[in-house]
Amino acid sequence: MTHLYDGKMAAIFDAMYQTFIDYDEEYQFYNNLIKENNCTTILEIGSGTGNLAKRFQGNHQDYIGLDYSLSMIAIAKERNKNCTFIHGDMRQFELEKPVDSILITGRSTSYLITNDDVNSTFDSIYKNLNKDGIVIFDFIDAxxxxxxxxxxxxxxxxxxxxxxxxxxxxxxxxxxxxxxxxxxxxxxxxxxxxxxxxxxxxxxxxxVFTLNEIQLFLYLNNFEIIKTIDRKTYAYDTYVIVARKKQKIDS
CATH class of the missing domain: 2.20.25 (N-terminal domain of TfIIb)
Structure with a gap:
């Protein structure tokens, strides 16, 4: 995993992305997908400095943030006094109780370098979702x-x-x-x-990933894609995937 967002870089990242990203629009985008799927509990992976957390908290939603950078979490906690943030790795994490929806935001999938990284992440997500829970994530289109x-x-x-x-x-x-x-x-x-x-x-x-790669990773990890969104962002062409947890079939 990267050290990009450690130390002073966390504050620089936070300052720059305030103008790169319209966080009100970003919140509405993800929240609409959450509501479409009747989810009430949310985990955001790659919660960063807590800009989306601020919007979820402001609307009294049941939200938890998870990030790999302690420096980013420190800023997020200062910004969101009443939010829960967890220091953890998306490839291997365990919540106290499962949630209805898990988001991977900010193209954090870019740091899943190996196929084992990708499969471990989807396996951890699967284990921490309620029955019929959904995962929503973006990735850079190769x-x-x-x-x-x-x-x-x-x-x-x-x-x-x-x-x-x-x-x-x-x-x-x-x-x-x-x-x-x-x-x-x-x-x-x-x-x-x-x-x-x-x-x-x-x-x-x-x-970066092709859409076909992501489709196959999800299939192999027992997720069913329910929506694929071609979404422009400030710097990269991305896809956003909404996928539902399926019951595992014993082989």
């Missing part, structure tokens, strides 16, 4: 993103928050590995008094 990354190896994002202008200079390099992997090098900086000030450098290996 068929569109890999050609884009090859043609645009340097991508600059900028965001202004609380009077500070942040920049992220991303370099993407495709790898010829067993899966559809990319090496992501990012430099974070601001301009102060017309001088470029480097905040941090980061390197991550991430994975």
């Amino acid at each position: 068929n569109r993103f890999i050609p884009f990354a090859k043609e645009n190896q340097v991508i600059i994002h900028e965001a202004t928050f609380e009077g500070i202008k942040y920049y992220r200079n991303s370099n993407w390099k495709t790898t010829l590995s067993d899966n559809f992997m990319l090496e992501w090098t990012a430099q974070y900086y601001t301009f102060k008094d017309d001088e470029k000030e480097i905040i941090a450098d980061d390197f991550s290996t991430v994975r």
